[in-house]
Amino acid sequence: MIPATFECYRPKTVDEALSLISQYKDEAKVLAGGQSLIPMMKLRFARYPVIIDIGGLDELRFIKEEDGKIKIGALTKHREVEKSELISSKIPVLSYCASEIADIQVRNMGTIGGSLAHADPSADFPPVMLVLEADVVAKSQNGERTISVKDLFVSVFETSLKEDELLTEVQIPIPDNNMKFGYKKFPHPATGFAVVNCAVGLKMNGNTVEDIRVAFGGMTTSPYRDYELEEKLKGKELNDSLIEEVSDSIGEGKDIISDYYADADYRKHVAKTFFKRLANELRGS
Numbered sequence: 001m002i003p004a005t006f007e008c009y010r011p012k013t014v015d016e017a018l019s020l021i022s023q024y025k026d027e028a029k030v031l032a033g034g035q036s037l038i039p040m041m042k043l044r045f046a047r048y049p050v051i052i053d054i055g056g057l058d059e060l061r062f063i064k065e066e067d068g069k070i071k072i073g074a075l076t077k078h079r080e081v082e083k084s085e086l087i088s089s090k091i092p093v094l095s096y097c098a099s100e101i102a103d104i105q106v107r108n109m110g111t112i113g114g115s116l117a118h119a120d121p122s123a124d125f126p127p128v129m130l131v132l133e134a135d136v137v138a139k140s141q142n143g144e145r146t147i148s149v150k151d152l153f154v155s156v157f158e159t160s161l162k163e164d165e166l167l168t169e170v171q172i173p174i175p176d177n178n179m180k181f182g183y184k185k186f187p188h189p190a191t192g193f194a195v196v197n198c199a200v201g202l203k204m205n206g207n208t209v210e211d212i213r214v215a216f217g218g219m220t221t222s223p224y225r226d227y228e229l230e231e232k233l234k235g236k237e238l239n240d241s242l243i244e245e246v247s248d249s250i251g252e253g254k255d256i257i258s259d260y261y262a263d264a265d266y267r268k269h270v271a272k273t274f275f276k277r278l279a280n281e282l283r284g285s
């Protein structure tokens, strides 16, 4: 299908982009890699009179190490995240996660900022960003602020970014070498999006859990960290019976998505299975 008519601006600098965003407010939509916005516009699920195409803003395309963090510009493509030697050496779970997104064509176009700003509950990055305790930088004409990823996702396609803000950067603290991370997803066979995905970070002290972070996507309207589950494990000896026991609570008390791809019980079953497999893999059994 053909999208409804729109005016298109191609700013040459971030400042110019911010000025256009502030001028057109909710009449305008930012276009990055176009891998989510263009299909929505073509299907006419979304119509915007003004499109601000930021795809040419090379100043937002970088991967660097600074202040103990990996900083990734919002316009960095999924494929660049997947292939970055810096990322694979410091945060291998992130390279793996990027490699799991769709196919090479989509990964060559889609951007990390676009994926996080789009807030699809089934996207790959969010659970991994949650366990990595990443932040995003949001800029507007009024200045800049940092938002923890745990406060970014509000609901389906909804974030805490303000109308006049552009997501410019993702910042990930370089994890402690003793914390191991893993990621699993059950992909939808047609799109590759996660029906359910799960990320775990685990730091052991002998047989005892020193620290653990667990996040799920595809389960509720927003990806979430399961802090209750984490608390049940911290300081405990990690064995098969404890893993089995705590996994029973996964998804309990939550409004789990149920659709014709997978009903709520099935999603919970997959989430429990992924958690158990990751806990076992990361503890080394």
Ligand SMILES: Cc1cc2nc3c(=O)[nH]c(=O)nc-3n(C[C@H](O)[C@H](O)[C@H](O)COP(=O)(O)OP(=O)(O)OC[C@H]3O[C@@H](n4cnc5c(N)ncnc54)[C@H](O)[C@@H]3O)c2cc1C
Pocket (backbone or CB within 6 Å): 029, 030, 031, 032, 033, 034, 035, 036, 037, 038, 039, 074, 075, 100, 101, 102, 103, 106, 109, 110, 111, 112, 113, 114, 115, 117, 118, 120, 122, 123, 124, 125, 161, 165, 166, 167, 168, 191, 192, 193, 194
């Ligand atoms: C066939 C297909 C399969 C896919 N499979 C997967 C998959 O398996 N896993 C997965 O995670 N994703 C998948 N995707 C989505 C893909 O990862 C997209 O790249 C991503 O969701 C959006 O990034 P984008 O740069 O294309 O953003 P766009 O489509 O350009 O924009 C998406 C939304 O984010 C906003 N936005 C973009 N950049 C910014 C910014 N810097 N600041 C503020 N707002 C911004 C836009 O205004 C828009 O609302 C798939 C897409 C396709 C077409």
